[in-house]
Amino acid sequence: MPIPILRCDKNTNQTFERFLAGAKEDLSSATEKILPILEAVRTRGDQALLELTEKFDGIKLSSVTLDPHSIQTNLDPKIKEAFLRAKANIETFHEAQKRESWSKTIDGNRLGVKYTAIPSLSVYAPGGKALYPSSVLMGVIPAKIAGVKNIQLITPPQKDGLPEILIWLCQILGVNRIVTVGGAQGIAAAAYGTESIPKSEFIVGPGNAYVAAAKSYLAGSGLIGIDSPAGPSEVCIIADSSANPKWIACDMLSQAEHGEDSSAILLTTEEEFAKQVSEELEKAFVERPKRLEMKQKSIYKNSAILVFDNLEDCIWFSNELAPEHLEIQTRNNESVFSKIEHAGSVFIGPYSPVAMGDYISGTNHILPTARGSRIYSSLGVDTFLKRVTFQEVTKESLETLYPFVKLMSELEGLDEEHGTSVKVRTEDSI
Amino acid sequence: MPIPILRCDKNTNQTFERFLAGAKEDLSSATEKILPILEAVRTRGDQALLELTEKFDGIKLSSVTLDPHSIQTNLDPKIKEAFLRAKANIETFHEAQKRESWSKTIDGNRLGVKYTAIPSLSVYAPGGKALYPSSVLMGVIPAKIAGVKNIQLITPPQKDGLPEILIWLCQILGVNRIVTVGGAQGIAAAAYGTESIPKSEFIVGPGNAYVAAAKSYLAGSGLIGIDSPAGPSEVCIIADSSANPKWIACDMLSQAEHGEDSSAILLTTEEEFAKQVSEELEKAFVERPKRLEMKQKSIYKNSAILVFDNLEDCIWFSNELAPEHLEIQTRNNESVFSKIEHAGSVFIGPYSPVAMGDYISGTNHILPTARGSRIYSSLGVDTFLKRVTFQEVTKESLETLYPFVKLMSELEGLDEEHGTSVKVRTEDSI
Structure with missing residues (x-):
């Protein structure tokens, strides 16, 4: 049961159709469950947060907030060095996105745009197995550069205390407060505010279905702004036989490693190359069997190698798909990239696996999924800036x-x- | 029953509280009514559109689309001249918002942002009494400048044919198609696409509660992107006795003219000046009695003059309110403006009434309402551009x-x- 290799024709043989369905999560059952939670937090504030945390996390909190700057941390210096290098690169890339206010004379009048930051932000960081400290860098740094003054981290409490890495990141990033309440109740606390938690007007960051449902519901009711809804992770790779099939297989598997819903689509014109990649996937399953079932489900069920007649059609399909991540590994990468219109983040050339952008190159890894990059952007400084237009006649x-x-x-x-x-x-x- | 003049203190006397509630429209009953309409259009396409148009508009259409470029128009040259002047100014202001793609070397790698346009757009234009051709300029021009290739206008049919001004505007703006179907069915046609109407991935423009509910519902389900939800129009004016009280009254009434839900809030430190403005409002009601009841409801019920102790508190309140329109008419306008963080569009000085921006100065008049400008921007070129980030390691x-x-x-x-x-x-x- 290897990965499907499908011959495709843009016009007549649309075997790719199912990959364009856009994997949107159905949040309706989660939404039903969270409504009483939101109401409890809205009406009973801190007390509700304490009760809900005991119920869902089995933890009796004495306080729902924590000042990261009051805590001593003792992290491995090597870990610190890695995160500091990532921080520096992410900061440099996002500094370059800053906007200058401007004005000009139009028809005798002074018109212009003044850029200002949103007033407040909460960044959600999942706990437990889904602890991704790198996402804290990605959520907080662009907001800091935009000039957001009040930033808090929302994260579930842990039985043996919050991970040191989270506390240290809040210290070096200048996060004002940690709210140690997870799930829908954490989102509600940030959106409504409570006695001890200031309200945030914007909430970003990944979470489980309850977190996603709470963000979506509260944004729909106009209470908060959110980043674009996050679905399963996906990569699309445009490659020809100039690429190393083993590397391509590794890149596909690093998406599969996120979960069985994740998807990796390879677009190529060469059937022989497709077969080589398929073989490399099989070899990798033998060599690296951790979480095998999950990775195989992702590759066999939600992934595919699509073989088109020509490179133009591969590019056409990629633009239709508007993948979260796009890798280009061909004989003429610049020419391919020049035709790319819709993608979250693009990785050009043989030495740019997605993992480099996930962690350290400097681009943001909070990206639109499920074809969202046809109309939305990745998280960036602009996410947290507004254009206030003005005129003096x-x-x-x-x-x-x-x-x-x-x-x-x-x-x-x-x-x-x-x-x-x-x-x-x-x-x-x- | 003159306009309320309320003494306010930022900390102790919060008589302003109700103006910060954020007038959000409750769309739930409208949403219930439109769901069967959306489903009909989704499943039965053009045929459903013909039936719904006959039912709601009493018009039997032979076709649901119209090619504006196939129609002869015969508009008054003076009207053309006015709209062409507005178009030129709006184009100049929005051209200045264009983005240049860029790249730079960070930690040895090439990183950058490539700006690309969203693929398709529908601009909704209400019919009948709410026909605002100026909104067509405001919706289409930024999209054209961003590079959006497929733009269609969605507007209800009229018994005696579409207004010539709409057809002519579509001709000069390069709109590809007019969809002559209004209401929720028009929005559904654009979002799902039908046999004769191409799907749009983004929909902007004002409309009634059914249009707003359809846009909101379809955006919530991830099918389309939309502009920020539009509530009643509002103006906030920061003024002192250096301003002409009659002009201020006129500016407040030009918001009231939009509907009884509209709101005009004057912030000042001088009680005497407040009284003068109140008197000018009363005089205006006598001198210009058209739609008197509507204007009076807006002024007496939804508007107020708030008298604060000092200018700093006026500015603080304005930033809390984050008004759609903000006028500044004081002895030191630049100093006040420098402290403004949250507003849709700002009108500085005595000769900048909101009407200048509504029509001709060049700024966009599609703006966030109901405190939305604390986190959202006015419509602009950025609304239709995405940042595709990239890296070559x-x-x-x-x-x-x-x-x-x-x-x-x-x-x-x-x-x-x-x-x-x-x-x-x-x-x-x-």
Whole structure:
């Protein structure tokens, strides 16, 4: 039962159809379960958080918050060095995304854009097996660079205390507070605020179905802003026989390692190369059998090698799919990349496996999934900045433009007041 | 029953509280009504659109689309001149928002951002009394400048044909198609696509509660992206007695002219000035009695003059409110503006009434309402652009960074495949 190798034709043989369905998580049953939790936190604040944490996590908290700056940590210096190197690269890449406010004269008036940061942010970090400290770097750094002043980390409590790495990251990143409440109740605490937890107006970061449902529900009701909904992780690889089939197989497996829902799609024009990659996948299953069942389900059920007639059709399919991660390993990578329009993060050339971006190159790894990159971007400084537009109109320009405003407002039936508000300024002096 | 004049204190006398509630429209009853409409359009396409249009608009359509470029129009040249002037200014302001893709070397690797446009857009334009051709300029121009290739206008049919102004605007703006179906069925047609209407992946523009509910529901289910939800229009004005009280009253009334739910909040430190503005409002009701009841409801029930002790507190309140429109008419406008963090569009100085931005100055008038500008921006070129991040890692850098990736992936339990995908590249050659 090797990975499916499917011959595809853009027009006639659409064996790829099922991969374009866009794997959206159905959150309706999770949403039903979280509504009473949200209501409890909204109405009873801290007390509800203590009760829910005892119920769901089996932990009696004395406080729902923690000041990371009041705690001594004792991390392995080598771990610190790795995270500091990642931090430096992520900071450099995101610093380059900063925006300068600007203004210019248009038709006699000063018009411009002033960039300002959102007021407050919570970054959710899952606990237990899904502890990804690298995601804390990815969520907090762009917000800090954007200028967000109040940043708190929301994370479930652990029986033997929070992992030191999380506390240390909060220290070096300047996170104001850790809220030690997980799940939907943690999200509710951040969205509504409680006696001891300030309300956040924006929440980002991955979590389980209850966390996702709570974020989605509260965003839908207009209470908070969120990052784009996260589905299973996916990679698409455009490659030809100039690539190393073993490396390609490794890259596909590193997506499969995230879970059986994850997907790895290889697009190529060469059937022989497809077979080599398939063989490398089989070899890898023998050589690296950890979590074998999960990885095999991901590769055999949710992944495929699609063989198109030509490279143009591979590129066309990739743009339709708009993958979260896209690797390009061909004889002419720049030409392929120049035609890419929709992808979360792109990895160009043989030495750019997705894992480099996941951890250390500097790009963000919080990316739109399920074809979302056709309309959404990865997390970045822009996620946390707003464009406040402004104008200062001169008396002269107002007088010149009034006749046009009069005509336009008449046409829209708004001349009585809209028109008058301009007209009075042509008549009286201040 | 004049406009309420309320003495406010930031800390002790919070008479302003109700104005910070954030007027969100409750769409639940509208959502219930539109679900069968969405389902009909999804499953029966064009035929459902014809039936629903006959039912709701009383019009038998022969076709649900119209090619604007196939129609002769005969508009008053003066109207054309006004709209062309507005178009030129809006284009200049939005051209300045274009983004350049970039790349730089970080830790030995090439990292960058490539800006690409969303693939397709529908702009909704209400019909009947709410016909605002200026909104078509505001929705289409930023998308065109961003590079969106497929743009269609969705608008309800009219018994005596579509207004010429809409058709002409589609011609000069390069809109590909007009879909002559309104309401929730028009939104559904754009979101799902039908036999004769291509699917759009993004929908913007104002509409009634059914349109808003359809947009919101379809966005929530991940099918489309939308602009931020639009509530009633609002203006906040920070002014002192250097301003002309009659002009301020006119500006407040031009918001009231949009509907009784609209709100105009004047923030000042001078009670005497507040009284003068109140008197000017009363005079205006006598002088301009069109739609008097509506305007009075807006001014008396949803508006107020808040008198704070000092200008700093006025600015603080304005940032809390995060108004859709903010006017600043004080003795030191630049100083006030420098402290503004949250507002949709700001109008600085005595000659910048909101109506100038509504029509002709060049800024966009599709703005976040209901305190949304604390986290969202006005419509702009960025609304339709995505940041595709990319990286090309060198062999050297991969080798240098591998030990860090190894440590980080081990900590996250992802070393088997994530770690290996980097490791193999340090061992084999391509």
